[in-house]
Amino acid sequence: MIPLSPTLLIATANAFVGLGVGRFGDALPALFRRECAPGAEDPGRAWDAAFVQHVGHWSHFDERSGTSSWPLPVTGDVAVLATFARGRSVLREDPRVGDIFLLASSLGGGFQRVGIILSAGDPGTATDGTRYRECVTIEGDSARDFSAAGGLVLRHRRKLSAARGDRFLRWSALDVRHVAAGDVGSAAEAMGLARLRASA
Amino acid sequence: MTGRAAVVTAVVTHDEQRQVYGWARAFAELATAWRPWLEARAQGLTSNRDLQEDLVQEALIALWELDPSRFSAADHGPVRARLTMRMAAVRKSDHRARGGGRRVQGAVGRAISPGLALHRGSLTSEGV
Numbered sequence: 001m002i003p004l005s006p007t008l009l010i011a012t013a014n015a016f017v018g019l020g021v022g023r024f025g026d027a028l029p030a031l032f033r034r035e036c037a038p039g040a041e042d043p044g045r046a047w048d049a050a051f052v053q054h055v056g057h058w059s060h061f062d063e064r065s066g067t068s069s070w071p072l073p074v075t076g077d078v079a080v081l082a083t084f085a086r087g088r089s090v091l092r093e094d095p096r097v098g099d100i101f102l103l104a105s106s107l108g109g110g111f112q113r114v115g116i117i118l119s120a121g122d123p124g125t126a127t128d129g130t131r132y133r134e135c136v137t138i139e140g141d142s143a144r145d146f147s148a149a150g151g152l153v154l155r156h157r158r159k160l161s162a163a164r165g166d167r168f169l170r171w172s173a174l175d176v177r178h179v180a181a182g183d184v185g186s187a188a189e190a191m192g193l194a195r196l197r198a199s200a
Numbered sequence: 201m202t203g204r205a206a207v208v209t210a211v212v213t214h215d216e217q218r219q220v221y222g223w224a225r226a227f228a229e230l231a232t233a234w235r236p237w238l239e240a241r242a243q244g245l246t247s248n249r250d251l252q253e254d255l256v257q258e259a260l261i262a263l264w265e266l267d268p269s270r271f272s273a274a275d276h277g278p279v280r281a282r283l284t285m286r287m288a289a290v291r292k293s294d295h296r297a298r299g300g301g302r303r304v305q306g307a308v309g310r311a312i313s314p315g316l317a318l319h320r321g322s323l324t325s326e327g328v
Contacts, residue, residue, distance in 0.1 A: 018216035
């Protein structure tokens with residue numbers, strides 16, 4: 001079983017940057033959607049969450065056991081991820097490298113997008129006084145102008161803010177070995193981050 | 201020719217693999233695309249040219265605060281309604297400062313887009 005590691009997730013996600021609709025038709029999005037909803041893919045549905053599911057699953061896939069240690073539910077639905085994270089108490093207000101960000105809509109109504117945190121910069125303050133962290137992310141089904149359903153996997157620089165409702169899914173805290181030991185994920189998080197720092 | 205096309209595709213892909221797209225790009229693209237619409241809205245609210253430009257600038261500030269990287273094309277209707285509300289509020293305060301009366305309410309009502317009716321709950325708190 002492969003230990004949960006932000007390094008593995010980021011490395012796998014990086015390999016998809018620049019790909020999406022237009023390079024190989026819609027084969028890639030279709031693959032992501034099919035994995036989340038076998039036989040019931042909705043071609044019109046955004047695939048940002050499905051992309052996270054795909055890279056999460058395969059970055060933690062162990063060929064010997066034929067299983068993946070990726071701890072999140074198989075879904076292409078942001079709301080399902082949020083509900084799961086709340087139930088497991090892994091929804092945080094400060095980002096860490098490798099977290100999955102849940103982007104709050106500026107119009108209210110919950111989360112509208114997910115992606116992977118590549119780096120979390122220093123805190124800043126917006127013109128309306130809102131505190132934020134400037135993060136570099138990798139997102140599926142995106143576009144250069146940030147519009148949703150853009151069809152590409154791209155890197156973006158975002159201002160993410162807990163005050164605006166954004167949250168960060170600390171999936172590395174779901175490592176079952178540490179839950180059993182009563183130490184919820186801290187060692188697993190440290191391990192993954194140590195690898196990232198060493199490679200920086 | 202085929203070889204040349206293949207090279208161009210590879211370069212574009214490489215650029216996308218390295219590029220980090222900043223949130224300001226989302227604002228710049230939307231601000232450029234919506235400017236004519238904002239100007240038309242401002243002209244509908246006032247005939248004062250200086251105030252029209254102020255209203256457009258105020259709407260652009262509102263757009264920046266909303267952060268265009270946080271909504272999709274499907275949300276453009278409600279977002280435009282919010283911008284209109286912001287312009288109308290500025291128009292109203294300017295009218296009051298000049299000693300104007302209640303006639304502004306009608307102008308505000310006409311300026312708000314039809315999309316407002318669908319999002320009345322989230323917009324009334326803005327205060328016009």
